[in-house]
Amino acid sequence: MKITDVKTLVMGTSWRNLTFVTVETDEGISGISEARMVNRTDALLAYLNGVKHRHVIGNDPFNIEDLYLRMFRNDYGRAGEIVSTGISLIEIACWDIIGKVVNQPVYRLIGGACREKIKAYANGWYKVERTAEEFHAAAKEVIKKGYKALKFDPFGAGNYELEHDEKQRSISLVEAVRDAVGEDVEILVEMHGRFSPSTAVEIARELEPFKPSWVEEPVPPDNLAALAKAERKINIPVATGERLYNKYEYRELINMQAADILQPDITQTGGLLETKKIAAMGDMCYMLVAPHNVGGPVSTATSLHFAASTPNFKIQEHFNDFSESWVKEAAIGCPEVVDGYFSLPSGPGLGVTLNEDLIKEHPYRELFFNLWQDDWHRRQVEE
Numbered sequence: 001m002k003i004t005d006v007k008t009l010v011m012g013t014s015w016r017n018l019t020f021v022t023v024e025t026d027e028g029i030s031g032i033s034e035a036r037m038v039n040r041t042d043a044l045l046a047y048l049n050g051v052k053h054r055h056v057i058g059n060d061p062f063n064i065e066d067l068y069l070r071m072f073r074n075d076y077g078r079a080g081e082i083v084s085t086g087i088s089l090i091e092i093a094c095w096d097i098i099g100k101v102v103n104q105p106v107y108r109l110i111g112g113a114c115r116e117k118i119k120a121y122a123n124g125w126y127k128v129e130r131t132a133e134e135f136h137a138a139a140k141e142v143i144k145k146g147y148k149a150l151k152f153d154p155f156g157a158g159n160y161e162l163e164h165d166e167k168q169r170s171i172s173l174v175e176a177v178r179d180a181v182g183e184d185v186e187i188l189v190e191m192h193g194r195f196s197p198s199t200a201v202e203i204a205r206e207l208e209p210f211k212p213s214w215v216e217e218p219v220p221p222d223n224l225a226a227l228a229k230a231e232r233k234i235n236i237p238v239a240t241g242e243r244l245y246n247k248y249e250y251r252e253l254i255n256m257q258a259a260d261i262l263q264p265d266i267t268q269t270g271g272l273l274e275t276k277k278i279a280a281m282g283d284m285c286y287m288l289v290a291p292h293n294v295g296g297p298v299s300t301a302t303s304l305h306f307a308a309s310t311p312n313f314k315i316q317e318h319f320n321d322f323s324e325s326w327v328k329e330a331a332i333g334c335p336e337v338v339d340g341y342f343s344l345p346s347g348p349g350l351g352v353t354l355n356e357d358l359i360k361e362h363p364y365r366e367l368f369f370n371l372w373q374d375d376w377h378r379r380q381v382e383e
Contacts (some may be wrong), residue, residue: 001023001026001027001029001060001061001062001097001101002026002058002059003023003025003027003041003056003057003058003059003061003273004025004026004057005023005024005052005057005062005366006022006023006024006048006052006056006090007020007021007022007024007354008021008022008045008048009018009354009359009360010041010045010359010363010364011296011327011330011359011362011363011364012363012364012365012367013321013324013327013362013365014186014323014324015231015367016036016038016294016369017035017036017037017041017364017365017366017367018034018035018036018267018295018296018299018327018330019035019037019041019044019045019089020032020033020034020035020298020330020354020359021035021048021090021093021113022035022090022093022354023061023090023093023094023096023097025061028074029091029097029100029118030094030097030351031049031061031090031095031096031097031098031100032092032093032097032130032298032331032352032353032354033089033090033091033092033093033244033298033350033351034087034089034295034296034297034299034301034302034331035088035267035268035295035299036267036295036299037064037081037082037085037292038369039197039367039368039369040081040082040333041278041304041364042054042213043082044082044086046083046087047082047086048085048089048090048349051071051075051086051087051090052072052090053131053326053329054075055067055070056071056090061094061097062098063255063339064091064098064171064271065273067090067091067094068087068270068271068273068274069089070353071083071086071087071090071383072087072270074245077248079245079246079290080245081243081244081245081268084246084265084268084269084270085268087270087271088266088267088268088269088271088274089111089236089267090271091271091272091273091306091352092266092267092269092271092272092302092350092368094271095109095159095271095305095349095350096349096350097290097345097348097349098346099348099349099350100347100349102348103312103346103347103348104347105305105344105346105348105349105350105351105352106253106272106305106345106346106347106349106350107224107306107308107309107344107345108309108347109277109322110272110273110276110305110306110309111310112309112314113308113309113344114309114310114311115307115308115310115313115344116303117341117342117343117344117345118307118308118313118316118342118343118344119148119149119314119315119316119341120147120149120220120315120316120317120318120320120337120340120341120342121147121149121150121186121188121315121316121317121318121338122142122150122151122286122337123150123151123152123246123294123317123318123322124319124320124322124323125138125139125141125142125150125152125322125325125375126138126139126153126320127303127322128355130156130169131173131230132172132173132175132176133160133176133291134229135154135173135176135177135180136176136177136179137180137181138179139152139176139177139180139181139248140181141186142181142322143180143339145180145308145321146338146339146340147185147337147340148185148186148339149171149185149186149188149315149340149342150177150181150185150186150188151187151188151189151190152173152177152187152188152189152190152193152319153189153190153192154171154174154189155170155174155178155191155192155194156169156170157253157362158194158195159312160194160195160196160199160206161193161195161196161199162195162199162203165197166204167203168332169213169236171201171203171206171207172217172261174187174189174207174210174212174281175210177209177210183211184346185305186212186217186315187210187211187212187213188212188213188214188239189207189212189214189215189216190216190217191203191215191216191217191218191222192216192217192306193217193221194217194220194361195218195219195244196219196226197218197219197227197229197230197233200218200219200230200234200253201230201233201234201361202213204218204234204235204236205235205286206379207236207277208236212236212259213237213251213354214236214237214260215234215236215237215238216238216239216240216263216380217242218230218231218234218238218240220247221242221243221244222238224252224253224256224258225256227253227258227259228256228258229311230255230258230362231258231259232259232377237260238258238261239259239260239262239263239290240258240259240261240262240263241259241262241263241264241265241292242251242265242268242292244269245269245270246266246269246270246274247274247277247281247345248268248270249272249279250264250269250278250281250282252267253258254281254284254285254287256288257285259287259291260287260288261287261288261290261314262278262279262282262287262288262289263289263290263292264278264279264289264291264292265290265291265292265293265294266291266293266299266303266306267295267299268292272306272339273306274301274305274311275291275306279306279312279313282312283311283312287312288312288313288314289312289313289314290305290313290314290315290316290317291303291306291313291315291317292319293318293319294317294318294319294370295318295319295330296327296328296330297320297327297328297330297331297332297333297334297352298323298330298331298334298350298352300316300318300334301331301333301334301335301345301351301352302322302350303317303349304334304342304344304345305337305345305350306317307342308344316342318337318342321337326358328363329355329358329360330351330354330355330358330359332352332353332355332357333345333346333350333352333353334351334352
């Protein structure tokens with residue numbers, strides 16, 4: 001079996017463009033994948049168009065390790081976000097092909113089931129005005145959907161520190177959410193890499209009464225020593241990793257013991273096999289893994305195969321119950337969240353099929369996603 005082509009489709013939504021990839025073979029079996037690329041979709045498409053001729057077309061989709069190595073190494077330059085995402089898209093689609101050939105779901109090919117169901121947490125639900133009343137009401141709606149965990153970013157614009165009034169406002173939103181959901185629901189607090197170590201520690205201390213299950217990316221991702229400095233003084237579990245793009249970057253994080261929960265994005269770290277390696281590295285230090293997932297139904301299905309087969313998996317991020325209703329319709333077959341859990345995906349392959357006609361009805365959009373603008377939450381409400 002040989003790969004004959006790599007094709008792309010982009011679907012635009014109010015705040016993200018989703019890139020879908022189809023890898024075709026000479027035996028008529030194709031595999032699919034999908035990723036969300038922040039503000040750089042055009043660059044991703046250009047990379048895929050080039051790399052398919054250099055390293056992909058003409059190769060056996062079963063030779064995943066060799067294909068990854070040549071894409072990662074043989075272009076010489078270091079693989080950042082765009083390259084790692086492109087590699088991931090090819091790798092995941094190859095797993096989909098392999099699963100279809102052997103008529104098995106992917107998770108059975110990468111370790112088999114470690115659990116019977118997969119816990120989910122809701123994200124994207126808090127696109128409301130930043131008031132305690134609005135966050136309280138929105139959190140109540142999440143619980144009505146059956147979720148037993150939810151994540152949110154209560155903070156406004158900030159760079160290393162917050163003004164006193166803004167900090168108190170942010171803390172009040174966390175208090176409102178905890179009051180809305182009660183003690184038995186997990187809340188997860190996103191910091192989006194805004195803060196200096198000292199500010200992160202200070203804010204985390206004020207969050208302790210509300211018992212969040214983690215604080216996420218408390219400092220910018222570029223200096224892991226600064227993260228370790230903060231982690232040593234933060235009494236809440238620290239989660240991070242969505243902006244690390246390969247196992248070598250994770251090695252430094254793990255060696256420093258600078259986090260409790262790893263958050264690799266399977267669509268940006270080289271694919272399923274590389275993310276399994278990252279999880280195994282973390283497992284040696286008793287770290288849990290909660291994959292970052294801001295994509296649509298194919299990205300979610302990919303994450304579920306990883307979750308099903310990874311011993312130190314914790315919980316799965318999910319946006320698509322709180323976005324445009326047609327996003328989930330871009331591919332059929334992805335399990336739904338029921339009473340806070342996904343069921344295991346069914347195969348063969350990833351178990352999902354693209355709805356190309358619907359994707360084409362929602363073309364690429366010119367978007368600029370910037371969490372550090374003061375009006376970000378307002379713009380989300382208007383959209």
